Amino acid sequence: MQGILRWMSRPFFVFTVFMVLKINLSWLVIFGAKDTGTALLVSVPSVWVVFGLIELLAKKRKILFYMIANFAMTSVYFAAIMYYKYYGVIVNYRALQQAKQVVQVKSSVFDLMHPYYLLIYLDVVVLLVMFLFSKNIRGWGKELERSGRRIVPIMLAASLLFCLATIWMNRGIVNEIKQAEQMGILNYQVYTVLADMKKEELDPPDTIDRDEIRTLKGIASGNEDQGPYWSAAKDKNIVIIQLESFQNFLIGLTVDGHEVTPVLNRLAKEAYYFPHMYQQAGQGNTSDAEFITNTSFYIPPNGAAADIYTGKDLPSLPKLVREHEYKAFTFHTNDVTFWNRNRMYPALGFTRYYDRAFFGEEDQLAFGASDEVLYAKTAAELAKYQEEGQKFYAHVISMSAHHPYDLPEDKYAVPIPDEMKDTLVGNYLRAQSYADAALGQFIEELKQSHIWENSMIVIYGDHLGLPMYSLNEPELAMLRQMLGRDYSYTDMLNIPLIVSVPDGPPPQAFDQVGGQVDIMPTVAHLAGMPMEGRTFFGQNLLNNKHNILPERYYLPSGSFINDEGVFIPGEGVEDGDLHLIRDRVLAGAGDRDGAKTDEELGKQRLAEQLERYRDEYERALQLLHISDSYVKQLPDLEN
Structure with missing residues (x-):
């Protein structure tokens, strides 16, 4: 029991709980889903891939890497909510091309922003304040127990395989909203990058009749x-x-x-x-x-x-x-x-x-x-x-x-x-x-x-x-x-x-x-x-x-x-x-x-x-x- 409690107090578990709440919020806004079980099934493994890499690779300042990853993934979900409210589509990396226009349409963006959407950043702000003013948090989760060092690689490999399988099985869906729903929003971001890298150039027609x-x-x-x-x-x-x-x-x-x-x-x-x-x-x-x-x-x-x-x-x-x-x-x-x-x-x-x-x-x-x-x-x-x-x-x-x-x-x-x-x-x-x-x-x-x-x-x-x-x-x-x-x-x-x-x-x-x-x-x-x-x-x-x-x-x-x-x-x-x-x-x-x-x-x-x-x-x-x-x-x- 003590081992379980120690694991539940680790950054891996705590930040997973934060991301579960954010996944639920984005799903309710974008897909209108009442039962978010499927959302968690396809979304949490992509979160665990990121957190698993931090556990394995971050030898120092682990909590800082968790906070950066948490902020980055939170921002993806927040952008997905706001972009859907404005355009009715799922955001992807290509939207960065439009970033220069945001200043011009900021009044439209703010008008669509319900106050409770900003709660998605609440943990980010609280943890940042704690990190800046409390020395205790900086060493949080620094060392993994021996059992954890064995479990994390297995969990990471399983999560990565699950994400790749989810992307592969749903790659043929033409409707991007359905695709993101079936893949998970983070997996969908990865898919758009991979798909564009693999995309063949259009062959220009000799003539247009x-x-x-x-x-x-x-x-x-x-x-x-x-x-x-x-x-x-x-x-x-x-x-x-x-x-x-x-x-x-x-x-x-x-x-x-x-x-x-x-x-x-x-x-x-x-x-x-x-x-x-x-x-x-x-x-x-x-x-x-x-x-x-x-x-x-x-x-x-x-x-x-x-x-x-x-x-x-x-x-x-x-x-x-x-x-x-x-x-x-x-x-x-x-x-x-x-x-x-x-x-x-x-x-x-x-x-x-x-x-x-x-x-x-x-x-x-x-x-x-x-x-x-x-x-x-x-x-x-x-x-x-x-x-x-x-x-x-x-x-x-x-x-x-x-x-x-x-x-x-x-x-x-x-x-x-x-x-x-x-x-x-x-x-x-x-x-x-x-x-x-x-x-x-x-x-x-x-x-x-x-x-x-x-x-x-x-x-x-x-x-x-x-x-x-x-x-x-x-x-x-x-x-x-x-x-x-x-x-x-x-x-x-x-x-x-x-x-x-x-x-x-x-x-x-x-x-x-x-x-x-x-x-x-x-x-x-x-x-x-x-x-x-x-x-x-x-x-x-x-x-x-x-x-x-x-x-x-x-x-x-x-x-x-x-x-x-x-x-x-x-x-x-x-x-x-x-x-x-x-x-x-x-x-x-x-x-x-x-x-x-x-x-x-x-x-x-x-x-x-x-x-x-x-x-x-x-x-x-x-x-x-x-x-x-x-x-x-x-x-x-x-x-």
Whole structure:
């Protein structure tokens, strides 16, 4: 008994208890698991590998090595929690590439940080204080008993073999969240490093056949440059407005009888409205949305497009319009170095960029001057080009409605109920209502300078604003009450696309599914700019009724969106989840009495069409592969 008590008082046992508590916390936050037995089974051996090495190799200052290891592993679990709350994915070493952006988004990070998350560091702080001010702790666990010296190597070898077996057995799971759950978060970190070391370079294709892309997407060939909308905006200016964190459920939404976005509500009725558009941005968020919109390529498998792809001479919308005697400008109130835009904009071929140096420090919101300043100075600059008779493409990036949606009271544009105040949902509604009001001022300025009637205006959301995994139950209940349904993946990823073409074909709402990758070919179609001979992965939404949209980053690998909904794989296709698009599919899903939940109806549809989904899953992965390999073989950008 005394031997057992002595062993339980050793650092090995005490620090194991600390890590068990942290494993449980991270599992509850990320995987929502009530029974964490499996978590401990796959996670504790990886902890024991580290502690076993310390016991064998650390002859002096053993407790210091335990404290360093404890801090390092604690930080991995803490990063996993925070990263999941922000992105909905499992953190890995590649996220270090994004570390330079943390200072810019620190307010968003702190807003997601529940106080009890910080308890994960409580033992680290206490032990550090004890180590600094108590000499007794420094010799804790210095010598192993003879029995321990025999047991530790056996335990270390067994734990290491178990970890390797766990990684090996689950290496084929494509869904990173499922993979981390089955491997354990620490083992998953090791796996990502080993997998990247072993990963084979993509073989650049000799040629990219546009018909091959069409076949993979399941769309007809040869119809991009024809139809009633072809050249409807020929020779008009092109103004594309990217709205920060704007989701489609805001269109038409009222709270206590007040419209949240009256300007966009009106535009959706007066223009071409695509209510079934979906974001495809990833780690680069806003900058990724800019990249996709201007290239019709998918984002890279790891990292932000602005970091990974900007060394390439990218085919793009700015370069296309410049072939038709346009100038191409981009407007963003933050510093151009944020998200590497100082390299991305030249790679995309913009004639000029306008950033903080142009907009100044006036009326600061989020990361730069407010949307009101953005739009006022942009409108004045565009008016100068119009007076010169110069056709232009202007990409305008709004930013004031950025998470965590903190607005000063003088910017409030819509009243909200008391129960929504000081909540993420309430702050989001206020921020987007302000963004809508500022956009309305921009539209009026464009009309006054006669730019509006001479331009095609395109408006879309850059990425989601309310991640499901960041919302607490009261906030989900607020959304449930507003929407009349549970807030789902289809709501979370759904952004609007609105296109105004004065004097064009009559306004209408288009029912087809689309993504940000489709914006460039749709704009080119309306502008009468042929895309023949170009490689792109989107499609003209005005002529095509079917779509497959591969997703990355905010959803696990292998996820895609089709005409029915959002598919997220599990360990394979058959145990995946299908989140049906409610107004397109769910109403006719064969459950008239409402006995089945949306989740049950999605599983039913997936089971009924399993082979179709296997095929589309493979095609979605192939589309990503072709895009990755094509961009990789593009020539380097000349300095």
